Structure formats: C-alpha cells, structure tokens
Amino acid sequence: MTHFLTPQGEAEVAARLRGIGFICLAVLLFTVLDTSAKYASRYVPTLEVAWARYALNLVFAVIALRPWAFPADYITRRPAAQIIRGLFLLMSTVFNFMALRYLQLAEAVSITFAAPLLVTVFAGPLLGEWAGWRRWAAVIVGFIGVIIILDPEPGRFRVEALFSVGAAFCYAGYSLTTRLLAATESPGGMLIYATLISTILLTPVLPAVATLPPDWLVAGALVVTGLMGAIGHWFLILAHRHAPATVLAPFAYTQIIWMIISGYVIFGDWPGPSTFIGAAVVVASGLYVLYRESIRRGE
DSSP states (O other): OOOOOOHHHHHHHHHHHHHHHHHHHHHHHHHHHHHHHHHHTTTSOHHHHHHHHHHHHHHHHHHHHOGGGSGGGGOOSOHHHHHHHHHHHHHHHHHHHHHHTTSOHHHHHHHHTTHHHHHHHHHHHHHSOOOOHHHHHHHHHHHHHHHHHHOOSTTTOOTTHHHHHHHHHHHHHHHHHHHHHHTTSOHHHHHHHHHHHHHHHHGGGHHHHOOOOSSHHHHHHHHHHHHHHHHHHHHHHHHHHHSOHHHHHHHHTTHHHHHHHHHHHHHOOOOOHHHHHHHHHHHHHHHHHHHHHHHHHTO
C-alpha cells in the first residue's frame, strides 16, 4: 500500500532537508575557519588570531543583521548569562586555536566532539535534564574514545592535546548557556552578544601581543576566520530554524571528513590509527546519546 505525505508532511520533510543542508554547509565553513586559523597561527600569536576571528565576525554580523532596524530583538533580558556564554565561547576558541598550532585538524576536532557528551554530564545538575544509565554508559565509552585519541603512551602523548580537551569543556558550557538563553533571547541577539563580548575582552590585550602579518596570505587567512565564523554561525541558526537539534546533530559530525581532507591537502597531515579509532568511538557514542535523547523527547 502506497502512503502519500500530506502537504504539511511534505513541508516538514522539505524543511528538515533544508536544515540538514544548512548544517552541512555550516560545518564546511567552520572547517575553512579552523584551517585558516591553523595557518595564521604559524605566523602570528593565537590571541591575535582569536581577536581577528571575533572582531571581523562582529563587523560582518552587524552588517548582515542590521540590529538597528529591529532593536527590540537585541535587548537582552539576561545580561549576566550572555556574558558567561560569551566567556565560554571565547575560551573554547582560544583553547582550540592553541591546540591547532600543534595538532592535526582531525585530531583537534575529534577531541572537541566530546562536547555533547559533556553536555549530557552537566545538563543534570545545571538544567535538571538527568541522563539514564544507557546515556551514561555511552558517555563513558565516548571518554574512552578521547583517551584513545590522546594516545597517553609514554613518548607519544602530547600535552598540547589538552588544549582541545579544554576547548571541549568550554564549548559544553557554551552549549548549556545557549539552552538557558534560547527561550528568552533572539538568535541574532545571541550571535551579536557572543562576538561583541569576545571582541571587548580581547581588544585590550591585543597591543601587547599583536604582530603585523608577514604577508597578504596570512592577513587574508585572518580575514577568512572572521568571515567564515559569521557566515557559518548564520547557517547554523538557519539550520536550527528548519529542523530539530536531534535531526541536525548527526550531520555536524561530517566536519571530521572535511577536516581530514583539509589537513591532508593544506598541511600534508594524515591522521594516525589512534585518531581514526578514537574519533569513531566518540562519534558513535555521541550519536547514541542523541538517539536516546530523541526517544526521551518523543521526537
């Protein structure tokens, strides 16, 4: 028997497909961002790269969103939470860029993929979203995957990998505060505030650390970090407008494919077996956690 979708059903499927397309495009742009940041970090300090990422992002976001046209959408009701969220995002970026100076792109992103698992851990005490034993088991397995990527054997462990661990913790905090703010704040407002706070905090330290880019290629890489951050986050917002997070999240893991390709093409890096195995464990654990959450929510 053939089943036909109602117009409402067809519209929902089309919206979800658009959301999936937007999330795939967003993580591709984030790959370009990280690739540019890794390249620029070879020539200028990490804090300068982070400042360029947020200051230019802020400029592009303000031009695109025109907050003066809709001022009510940009009046925050929870300024303290906005500041905390901005701090989490800033520290996640700084830790990630520090890691990218030393790690392969695929290594860094594989470790930060543990962030959704950390969200599961902290969502209970902070948001009252307690995980069952199945999700806890998946979290433990996912952390084992991170250990595999870290490869803690004597002579092989690199302490710089802990920067990616720090980035994962900070991004988990950013995700949790985003959940807290989503009910009262506009998406555009959250985008503007996060970049504004990061720019304000980084600007005073810039004169002490900044150096002139040695050539136009490095300067261009700094511009690309800001541009890709702005456009990538905009597509991320569009994706979440069209489809629920449980539908989108699995496709965010496609970023590791782009990171492997970019790392090999631009830097000649190819991940070792521990990165492939650990990444597979982390991704599988994250997908299982998403599956259990979708069952709990009835999606």
